[in-house]
Amino acid sequence: MIESLFSTTLTETLTIQTALSVIFAALAMGLFISFVYTRTRGKDGYSPGFVVTLIMLPMIIAIIILLVGNNVARAFSLAGAFSLIRFRSAPGDPIDISYVFFTLAVGLACGMGYILYGAIFAVILCTVMVILNITKYGKPKVKNMQLKITIPEDIDFQDCFDDILKHYTVSHKIQRVKTSDFGALFEIIYCICLKDDVNQKEFIDKLRCRNGNLSIVLNTEIIDEKVYI
Structure with missing residues (x-):
């Protein structure tokens, strides 16, 4: 019974019910991650657009993984399409970049059907971020x-x-x-x-x-x- 909870929810044929469950699970995790981000980064300030991005990214990655599936041709086509997109931006805060990778990993887990794994990962990492923020771990005592x-x-x-x-x-x-x-x-x-x-x-x-x-x-x-x- 426990092992079945950690197995993938996807079947060989993609159904509307499966797709909706994956999308809403990714949305819920994105909302949870963005909430933790705003609470831990409130004093340092943050961009409202970045908060919305944290909500959208898991859903985007999840639906991409759903559509690609095990089709190698689709995967290469998708990689070619993304290679055409170029943008320029100044390097962001390392913590913000880590949150981006965080949401990507959660979206990937949801897209592959491992929703419970993604939820556990999100809860553990968000808990760690809250603890580090409360204890002010890594912050220098003297500010240059x-x-x-x-x-x-x-x-x-x-x-x-x-x-x-x-x-x-x-x-x-x-x-x-x-x-x-x-x-x-x-x-x-x-x-x-x-x-x-x-x-x-x-x-x-x-x-x-x-x-x-x-x-x-x-x-x-x-x-x-x-x-x-």
Whole structure:
């Protein structure tokens, strides 16, 4: 009896009842995964479109697997059709990418008829994600920031801000220096870690007095400025 629960629900002939059961099972799991995603990613923010994608993906993958079945010709035709689709996008958050693969796996399990396996997998992995979110596993205790300071070309950037940075930060390091406005200005990019309870406005005001009130940008997260084509 127990073994029959874990066997595939598909038969040699695809019926409306079987297809509907697979589609609604994939929909329910997609809704469950998206709910867990919104609860665990609420503080960091998320895209509403991505939440809808998490609901749709299991159904899409499940219906594709249902239609392909064991037909090799259909599988190759499907691969050729998807190879024609090209899109460009900036790399997303690794956690978001893992959720995409998560929903793909659940949709694949449902499409193959192993609905109970897919449900167990979804429950286990969602439980793990909730536990990791509650325990804040892997999150650094100290948060690095990125500081961009623009200075005139006649200022020595190497030691200009060391005394201020030592006073307000736990650590600081120059990541990159570049020129702008045909060499009239320098832009120094630091990776810094502010001390606890530092007044950021006071910190920026000190820097403004030193750089002639030119542009200063303090990013709460280090941004990778690679160019993707």
